[in-house]
Amino acid sequence: MPSRLIDSLATTDALSDVFSDQSLLQAMLDFEAALARAEAKAGLIPSRAADAISSAALAEGLDAAEIAREARSSGTVSIPLVRVLTARVQAADAASARFVHFGATSQDVADSAMVLTLQRAHPILAADHARLERTLREVSDGHARTVMLGRTLLQPAPPITFGLKVAGWVAAIRRGWRRVDSSARDVAVLQFGGASGTLAALGDRGLDVSCALAGELGLRNPEAPWHAHRDRLASLLCACALYAATLGKMARDISLLMQDEVGEVAERGGSSSTMPHKRNPAGCAAVLAAATRLPGLVAAFLTGMVQEHERAVGGWHAEWPTIAAGVQATGSALETMADLAGELTVYPDRMRANIERTNGAIFAERVVMSMTERIGRDSAQLLVSDALARSREAGTTFRDALMTMPDVADLLPAETLRTVDVPEMYLGAAETLRVQLLES
């Protein structure tokens, strides 16, 4: 029974299509058809059989629920699928039925179908990544000079620019995407080995068939079957999790900046069923949900990698729900973040106001650093602490407090004192770093 509600935040329309019964059935049938054609080319089966099998290899009309149910007794969907396909070919051209799935093993079909499916997911993720990166670059450029609080351990720290913060996100998603992209390419390998992975059932034509089959399916022909070596798939899932973690970090940042008391950015957000005044960070919630789920999915996949001998009992059988969930969750987070970023509202005034409401305390470091050379850090810190205390007590700014202290004029250049709490004067290399991040 379908459970779209449970997965409502866990996938996208496009990706749930890619991982649907229809799509997987077709991918498995594509494998069987391509296999027949490759074997006909190698002279192993009649071309008529290849034609008959190709014609029958259409997912339409197959009963996925029934195939899934049968899979429980054999441990794989391949066996009922082959049974159904054989029956179809039998009905159309009895003599060809014997050549269905010729020389392949169940896992050949299942793995190759999953690989084909992942290849269909790849461009969907790529498009959303490109959209997200493009959007964020614009946001970063547009806010190259928008000052805001740095925040460390959720406490105010010296200022940064919003452009720098966003550039940090850009560089991280670019690193993330490079990992997803390269591992998705790495995963694009045919699985074809027959019962024990030696292609023995095809006599001396195994490698030729393998090569032709890979060509038919647009996959690389690997150095050997990889029935019990799952590192390429695992690496893709790790890459997804790394990317999703960065998206989670962004969503955490945005949801924190969107707090009413902070108010520095806002996503378009979702409404509340009871509170008309609310604009919920619904996009951030969905992204954080993905980032919450991915680490466990990665752990499950890695755990399953300890697979026995030539084909495993259990470890392999755990993979499909895990990788399908992981890729869809990543894609959901990516689409959501791309949407969200495109509609992000930024409030530079609140950013500046939040700096100002610290009354200059975040510039204490600046003063300490300026004075350290003359009087040492300990003395500098004592003096600054004194100024901060005066500022708190009198409700004045840190700068005003410093000005009331007799020694300060001797220890700080007048210009430094005058501009001590001007954020633009204490941005260090923020802009250079921002540009470097975008170029990285």
Next chain:
Amino acid sequence: MPSRLIDSLATTDALSDVFSDQSLLQAMLDFEAALARAEAKAGLIPSRAADAISSAALAEGLDAAEIAREARSSGTVSIPLVRVLTARVQAADAASARFVHFGATSQDVADSAMVLTLQRAHPILAADHARLERTLREVSDGHARTVMLGRTLLQPAPPITFGLKVAGWVAAIRRGWRRVDSSARDVAVLQFGGASGTLAALGDRGLDVSCALAGELGLRNPEAPWHAHRDRLASLLCACALYAATLGKMARDISLLMQDEVGEVAERGGSSSTMPHKRNPAGCAAVLAAATRLPGLVAAFLTGMVQEHERAVGGWHAEWPTIAAGVQATGSALETMADLAGELTVYPDRMRANIERTNGAIFAERVVMSMTERIGRDSAQLLVSDALARSREAGTTFRDALMTMPDVADLLPAETLRTVDVPEMYLGAAETLRVQLLES
């Protein structure tokens, strides 16, 4: 789009029904209907409204796919569900529409619906557990005297009985079930708190409504709403994982015993798409798949428990796919193991033969222990090692080798020497332990 193929080994027919769109929609609607009735009882809304809402609260005809899609913009399925229900009531009795979802928050509906769903899963798991326990008890009793190798670190060790091994499984699944059962009961609490969990929207009638609502739904009325405290759900998932891990241990044992070289038990098994001679441990594979996936699902749920303030952003939104997958995987492992155990073939002859093919080496410990008192462990081990070496070289049994050694007759009672490799003579407390395990 449904993905039954991907989940083919990950659920059962019964449980996929329980977690289906239809089922969840109905559970949410049941909440809304019960809420209306409880509020009518409390005089907060007209009984006519309660009637109209109850009448409209039928999942049939709702478009789950559309609701799931809308959920992505608000972060919850509750909001589109309430919208659709309100429209239905509006059409039937416009004046009543205003009382739909009166005073509740989105998470009240969603959480209570998940709790109701889990309550429907509970008896399904219970029935399979009972069936499995019953079957295994019979197997254990039937094989109370069937000797077999103990195996430690996958190496032969002194004998046990198959009855004892199975009794160990029984005790473990009983402990496992006690945890699942008690945490499933613990989870049977209403969620109802309104926006901030204070029931403020219902004035001074909040607690009365909560109490009546719990009664309507057959749930406990908790001490307070638990929107951001998810330990009861997490505890249920942990209990599932603990149970599934025991099932995984059993499946590992069975699949190992089913190796052709061992051949001591066999599950009915699945066929192979290429190898007509094979009987695959397909049941064990499905069970091990569940045991592989559960730890990561538990980790995901625990991770999501760090939830902010009164209702969380992200942690909560990660829960549904995780708990639904975890419970279904556990149920699938349980059903599969119950089926498998009911059809397990046991080969006592192979068990005895595998003992015999060690040529008595596994009884070395027995001789060492018997001699230790007289000559100390080191000397005893030397002497035994000597006998083992003779046995290996001459291809005779350990007993025969011992008999050729002059000192042995002085150090070992004749009776001990004569029966040194009779497994029944070296079972220790196996039978008492077996009975204690079954009674525990």
Next chain:
Amino acid sequence: MPSRLIDSLATTDALSDVFSDQSLLQAMLDFEAALARAEAKAGLIPSRAADAISSAALAEGLDAAEIAREARSSGTVSIPLVRVLTARVQAADAASARFVHFGATSQDVADSAMVLTLQRAHPILAADHARLERTLREVSDGHARTVMLGRTLLQPAPPITFGLKVAGWVAAIRRGWRRVDSSARDVAVLQFGGASGTLAALGDRGLDVSCALAGELGLRNPEAPWHAHRDRLASLLCACALYAATLGKMARDISLLMQDEVGEVAERGGSSSTMPHKRNPAGCAAVLAAATRLPGLVAAFLTGMVQEHERAVGGWHAEWPTIAAGVQATGSALETMADLAGELTVYPDRMRANIERTNGAIFAERVVMSMTERIGRDSAQLLVSDALARSREAGTTFRDALMTMPDVADLLPAETLRTVDVPEMYLGAAETLRVQLLES
């Protein structure tokens, strides 16, 4: 080589003692000594041997680093430990050396020692839990009437009391502790089964020795050895993770409330190496670190539970670092939170000010609810949205905006309108729920 720096936030002084080499060695030696005494009592070995073994069973002077190194070749610390102990006894009383570790297997010693170690950790956790609960109860009582914003999805929601929030924490840690406490008691079982778990090496005295040995060590005598059934240990680790997750939720809440822009509570906190003005939520950081690590540790332990036959290869060998890390992380979070809670500063004025700065928007729900009966929810929401917009535009309060609207006077009771933004008037059942939580 010790690595206290790496684990600086991951344990406490007391717990690192409990899991130290010294402590584990002594626990293992305690097992060996108790075993000898139990066997002497059963007449299996001379009492003189029991005395000699007991006298030699002191951890002092043993070279833990050397034992650890040797463990790598045998896969267990028990074998080198027994070797060293035997040598000691040999030196003191050669005839007794033969009775060291008599009839036990390596895992008997190792598991029982870990169980004894966990029993020593139990009261340490208990004391910190009691201290934390006591403190939080006082805080909750002291702030029963301190109003603050409810916050859902990190956005302002109708008011709660700080006492209610803290009471939610109290109830959650109480549930958490009940799980830890009961699973720690459950884990207090002897491990003693000999090579295959049948106690065969002890002839017909196995069960007597087991019973006496359990008594000597203050542990329960289990229904049977549990070498390959690890659910009790796993359940303890799950309970730790559940508790730590609640502590993580509290730390998340506190660190959020401690943001400068929110400013509602403050932990004593840590200083910064560069920023003299900062008070970092260092305690929250340590607690959140534990909550971050526990889920993965639980997953690792659960994964290792799929153990082969009578004693496992690998799954068992993964347990020690996992359970030791998990219990210590939990204890560290608990001690830190107990310290932190005892020194928490609460700022009721800021709490009220943060309510006020929403200009009454969080009471929108109250008005909608009040009007719904008369004009339906949709109309009520429209009207309220209008008032909220006026309030935002004019910079006035929601109440003032309502007052300027002609219809409102007819739809809302005057008293409701007058007090519409008084938080104390919209607390619902907060106080009752608070009391119920503390009593739960």
Next chain:
Amino acid sequence: MPSRLIDSLATTDALSDVFSDQSLLQAMLDFEAALARAEAKAGLIPSRAADAISSAALAEGLDAAEIAREARSSGTVSIPLVRVLTARVQAADAASARFVHFGATSQDVADSAMVLTLQRAHPILAADHARLERTLREVSDGHARTVMLGRTLLQPAPPITFGLKVAGWVAAIRRGWRRVDSSARDVAVLQFGGASGTLAALGDRGLDVSCALAGELGLRNPEAPWHAHRDRLASLLCACALYAATLGKMARDISLLMQDEVGEVAERGGSSSTMPHKRNPAGCAAVLAAATRLPGLVAAFLTGMVQEHERAVGGWHAEWPTIAAGVQATGSALETMADLAGELTVYPDRMRANIERTNGAIFAERVVMSMTERIGRDSAQLLVSDALARSREAGTTFRDALMTMPDVADLLPAETLRTVDVPEMYLGAAETLRVQLLES
């Protein structure tokens, strides 16, 4: 308190040195000394101060336990370390003390020290990988023609060569190492950003200092500080887990082949404390323990990546124990497997015998394939099933059974029938695949 026993299987001598207190303290001090030199070069501090700081920056004599304890109140070891270093410099040259840690933040020191530590671990892992690969290549070449059962789902399947199996391992560890190697290089970046990551405290010299500091430490100067972007470290840990999973797969295979009933290979193994006859797969156990733990450690690290703003509260604080445990576990598995592989005993006779004891059933596929073209798969399977049943009943080989069947001579070439159960005749592309794997 040290806990070498708990970690006895979880690290190596070399790696526990690398992650020891001494080593980390020195890495942190190296950072501080290099920072001072870089700042002196930039004219920010006197060279005399750089000299004084460099001279004082020796781990010897520092009290790691005390520093670890103090770290608990500030949340980082950097603060007490800087305090201690400052005191030392103060004692030696008071005027220089003010320049200790000048412009850096705690996390700069801690992160850079961890990066330096990981760089020291890198060549240790590299050496063991190279040794393992070299050994396995020799084993593969030496057993290019050693036939053995393929085994799928732990059941006998058509033959492979041991050389092919080992070549599959080689290709997998090579892929694994490429990931570890490249991510370890990727991780070799300086952390240096000051309070908010802008280097503001160093005025306009921040980037120069950063560049010089990276040079001093032999690290890359990154495009920007990465305080809250932890993907490079996470990627390294993922790579470790992927590699360890492959090692786990190898250990699983070896431990299964080492079962007494299978007896095809043996590791040198460990002894048993009670059973003189036993040779335990102790090396496999240690490797599998690592593979069991890594997925959870990866999950923990990924979870912690959702870090707030410029520097995080909690996520960062969870990293050290996780990454140190993960790298050490991987290194331990690698060293153990390299040792184990170097001493692996292979029993080609048992491999052949295990093929023979299937009585030819594993060649059923061969016959089915040969006949399919003529009579279709279904008829072929029926005929073969019949032959298999005859073979089982009569206790003869599958070949003999086939020979008794009248139709077979017409359907199978005589040569095929004669050699139907000769493993060498049914190896397919095994040798080509083996070579391709080794060359990949």
